[in-house]
Amino acid sequence: MRVDARKLKKINFSWKVKQLIPGADLTQRELHDSPVRVVLVFEGDRTKFSAKNAMLSELAHALTGEPLPYATLMYVWCNLCASEVGFTNPRTDRIREIAMESGPRQLNRWLDYQRDINADFENAFGEPPGALIGVSIMTDSDNTRQDVDAWYGPIFLSQ
Numbered sequence: 001m002r003v004d005a006r007k008l009k010k011i012n013f014s015w016k017v018k019q020l021i022p023g024a025d026l027t028q029r030e031l032h033d034s035p036v037r038v039v040l041v042f043e044g045d046r047t048k049f050s051a052k053n054a055m056l057s058e059l060a061h062a063l064t065g066e067p068l069p070y071a072t073l074m075y076v077w078c079n080l081c082a083s084e085v086g087f088t089n090p091r092t093d094r095i096r097e098i099a100m101e102s103g104p105r106q107l108n109r110w111l112d113y114q115r116d117i118n119a120d121f122e123n124a125f126g127e128p129p130g131a132l133i134g135v136s137i138m139t140d141s142d143n144t145r146q147d148v149d150a151w152y153g154p155i156f157l158s159q
Contacts, residue, residue, distance in 0.1 A: 001132065001133060001134060001135065002043075002131050002132070002133055003131060003132040003157065004131050005118075005128060005129050005130055005131055005132070008117045008118055008129060008132055008157070009116070009117065009118075009157065009158060009159050010114050010115060010116055010117065010157065010158045010159065011038070011040070011114070011115050011117055011135075011155065011156075011157055011158075012112070012113065012114045012154075012155070012156050012157075012158055013038045013075070013112075013113055013152070013153065013154075013155040013156075014110055014111060014112045014113065014152070014153030014154070015036045015038075015077075015110075015111060015150060015151065015152050015153065016108070016109065016110045016111070016150065016151045016153075017035045017036055017077055017101075017106075017107055017108075017148075017149075017150045018035075018107065018108060018148070018149040018150065019035070019104075019107060019148065019149070020035065020077075020079050020103070020104055020107070021033045021034070021035055021079065021141050021144055021146045021148050022144065022146055023144045023146070024079050024141070024143070024144050024146075025079060025080055026076060026078045026079075026080075026081060026087070026090075026097060026099070027080075027081070027087065027090060028090060029090040029091055030143055031143055031144060032089070032090055032091070032140075032143055033140050033141045033142065033143050033144045033146070033148075034076045034077055034078065034138075034139075034140055035077050035139055035140075035141075035148045035149075035150045036076065036077050036137070036138075036139060036150045036152070037074050037075065037076045037077075037097075037137065037138040037139070037140060038074065038075040038135070038136075038137055038152075038155060039072060039073075039074050039134070039135065039136045039137065039138055040072065040073045040074070040117065040121075040132060040134070040135055041069040041071075041072050041132070041133050041134035041135070041136075042069060042070055042071045042072070042073070042121070042129050042130045042131065042132055042133065043069075043070050043130035043131045043133050044070030044071055044129075044130040045070070045130075046067075046070060049094075050093075053068070053092065053093070053094055056068055056092065068092075068094060069094070069133070069134070070094070070130060071094055071095075071096075071121070071125055071129070071130070072094060072095040072096070073095075073096055073097075073098070073117075073120060073121055073124055073125075074089075074095065074096070074097040074098070075097075075098050075100050075113070075115065076097045076098065076099055076100065077099070077100060077101045077102070078097075078099040078101070078102050079102070079103065080102065080103075081099035081102050082099065082102055083099055083100065083101055083102045084098070084099065084100070085098070085099050086098045086099075086120075086123060086124050087099070096124035096125060098115075098120060098124070100113060110153065112153070114158070117129065117132070117157075132157075135155060137152050137155070
């Protein structure tokens with residue numbers, strides 16, 4: 001996909017999480033798991049990459065045939081983070097995450113969200129977004145090696 005940044009407005013999504021992942025902590029590299037993630041991937045000016053990110057991008061390209069995206073914004077459920085708080089991924093500063101929910105209070109119910117993509121990206125990265133080139137979902141428990149159940153509703157862009 002490719003949505004020009006001038007046409008980016010809002011993203012709508014929903015999810016339902018049955019249980020938290022015991023021991024998960026999105027601020028720790030070795031415990032970085034979340035029961036739900038909605039992931040947005042963006043183009044951008046790669047000349048702004050730090051030396052570390054440029055090397056990581058080259059390594060990713062050599063291993064997979066694809067360079068790292070310029071920037072990735074994730075909406076996540078965090079065990080410990082405050083809701084609506086953004087933070088940098090512990091592996092790379094090219095991924096920023098926003099905790100939509102935290103802790104067990106909203107478990108076992110469908111939750112609907114509408115987010116302003118431009119505002120969230122600018123708050124996270126300090127610059128306007130480039131074109132949106134990917135949207136994905138991810139239920140992730142590889143670091144804690146726990147079982148987790150989660151469901152996703154429709155994801156769509158709107159005005």
